[in-house]
Amino acid sequence: MVNVRIFVTYKQSVFNPQGETITDAIHSLGFSAVKKVNVGKFFDLQIEPNDKSVEEIVSQVSEQLLVNFNLETYHYEVMEEA
């Protein structure tokens, strides 16, 4: 079994209203050093590879379901082999 974490975020060119609101809140705390926050989401998949490789499965699931390429982009990390 392979544990994979897929990160989905807005593209840099797309306005991220949550990120902007959180940035404002961080500034309210006094951390003026923080210039930008981009909020996204992640999906943890437990994969038992069969005829397809982990890479193929992750890219196909991301492209066909988890990511809306109008707005979003993704990357993934293989966490650990369970």
Place this chain on the structure above:
Amino acid sequence: MKIAVVVFPGSNCDIDLFEALHTVCGAAVEYVSHKRDNLDGFDAVMLPGGFSYGDYLRCGAIARFSNIMPAIVEFAKQGKPVFGTCNGFQILTEAGLLPGALKQNDSLKFICKTVSLTVENNQTLFTTQYKKKETIALPIAHADGSYYADEETLAELEENHQVVFRYAGENPNGSLNNIAGITNKAGNVLGMMPHPERAVEAILGNLDGLRLFKSLLENGKVTTEEAVR
């Protein structure tokens, strides 16, 4: 001509659409379950507002996998009228029947109020009873209604006159180009965030949505038959 109102788990404006078409306009309408796999016998299909599949993942993203969706895609490809309001619009973008996407409102708030719209294109199946550049008022009720498309797509939408409704004055949600409703290139698929079905009777305080349905009925020659509930 008979109209299908598709009901997904979590749809909540299906009855409003049905009543607007049947009770107010006298059209032949039938509820169609998401489980069905065909649209045989129908001449137009409408996707209602609501929160299909709990808005899980992204609004409309899961509805795309419903049994009925391949039939809707095929229906649209045949040039038959397809209409989606609110969640219905989100489903149409997720299914690739309309370009772009709907994202969270810039204010991060769920906005429920009546807004002013400009009718930008009155040459569609759905808008012939409006005047071009007419200002109308319709209710909106959404948290994820901010229309987004890349610059190239926006330019194409404008060039092809696919922007049918635009927010007039205040932009409530951050939609690019103030877009409230668009068609596909062929013009037979319309998606919009405002709710015309909530503005069809004097008792609702607003009649501006009525002409959208009447336009379609007139252009599609929809017969008046008994609705099947």
